[in-house]
Amino acid sequence: MNFTSSDRAARFTESVIREMTRICLQHxxxxxxxxxxxxxxxxxxxxxxxxKIRGDVNQYAITWGAPALRQAIAHKFQTFNGVAIDPEQEVTVCCGSTESMIAxxxxxxxxxxxVVVFEPFYENYGPDTILCGATPRYVTLHEPDWHLEEEELRQAFNEKTxxxxxxxxxxxTGKVFSREELSLIAELCRQWAAIAVTDEIYEHIVYDGAEHVSM
Incomplete structure (x- = not known):
């Protein structure tokens, strides 16, 4: 008996990152x-x-994360990012940023x-959008400094965003979005009632005097 993958799965290929790793090992x-x-x-x-292993800390945690961990995350956001959040209502712990994004x-x-997606982009963002049944609207970050064009971004937003x-x-690319760029994005999100979903996993890796600003 022959089995075929779902139409959804058939749209995706091997991870580019894993493919490069496989070829690297090969050569x-x-x-x-x-x-x-x-x-x-x-x-x-x-x-x-x-x-923790010796202390038998090995049971299921609360679904949205252990209280002590959520409190530590909220404290980090307050002290480093300058964002006050409620650990009981506004923090959910996931198994890494990949799960966090799709969830x-x-x-x-x-x-x-x-869903508006800046390109070049981390390879999961497009598939994540498609798995949700949504359509990605790509906005180019332009070389050599990977800046965004305001008019191009404005045109990407509409009543479906x-x-x-x-x-x-x-x-x-290593691009660090400026405070001005993030303010423009915030303006468009308010105008079109859209949600900004951020991935700031590299917030501590900035160079040449760049400043990381949380959305």
Missing amino acids: GGINLAQGFPDFAAPMEIKEAAVE SLMAVVNPGDE KAIIINTPNNP
Whole structure:
């Protein structure tokens, strides 16, 4: 008996990142496709993990995250990002940013909606949008400084726009969105009742005096 994949799954191909890693291993190259640290994890983290294992901390946590972890996340946002959030109502812990992104989009996006995506983009954003039944509206970041054109961004928004994905600092370009650019995005989100979904996983990796600003 022959089985075929769903129409949804048939639209996707192998991860470009994993493909590059596979080819790199095949030819013995230096892998710049994935983030493989060349140093050990800090001893404090290892010891904390061992302590929890020995203390039998191994049961299911509350669905949206252990209270102590949510409180720590809220404290970090307040002190580093300058954003006050309620750990009981505004923090949900996921298994990494990949799950967080698709879960966030599926929570707010309906089939037929549109999602604005800046390109170049991290490879999951387009598929995440499609899996939600939405249509990605791509807006180009222009070389050499990867700036956005205000008019192009304005034209991407319309009555179908439900969300915009902002990755800052950006993968793969390294672009750090300026306060002015984020203010423009915020203005358009308010105008069209759209939700800004941000991926700020590289917030601590900024160079040349750039300032990371949270949406």
